[in-house]
Amino acid sequence: MDCASWLVASCLFPVLIWSSFAIQAKRWRDCNMSGWLVLLSLIPFAGPLISLIIGTYPGSEGANSYGPAPKRARNET
Template sequence: MEWMFLPYKRYADFSGRSRRKEYWMFFLFVMIVYIVLWMLGGGMAEMDDPYAEPEMNIWMIALVIFALATFIPGLAVQVRRFHDQDKSGWFVLLGFIPLVGGLIVLVFMCLEGTRGENRFGPDPKGAADPTVFE
């Protein structure tokens, strides 16, 4: 559970490295929250009904607020994943390439990081406690 919230503790920290476990647990948490809020908000039913119940709109507003609050930590953890592979954080921009960009970033997020220290810091797998980063 600690791994899911670690990117929020390092909210706008674009330096250092992050493990695959941190990235994918955060991704899982975000997807679960998105799905739950979308379902509570009526999902597709709201799109068909312009006179939807007000409580549906409240959940959809909560979804937008959550998405905005998650954007920066999500970007930061992705940059730190690239740093773990000894790549520049600018590789995040690969996601903007139509059709294949997202697939390329997905492959990079699945790759193991470099072992030992690299130019972005010490190996995050070397730390026993996930909250300890030097």
């Protein structure tokens, strides 16, 4: 890779990591759990597995302590 490619990659990497953590934190809150549990994804080998499991886990029914259910709020508008 040339210098320009490294520069672009090094600028995009933090943005992609930040957005990935934000999406995962929203998913944890959708399951009525703390968004801080996104830090579990940093555990080697187990972290991606945990992220995969929580990504397929159904969200809590109705409103939870973090707000209304996103599907219901979308359908009501």
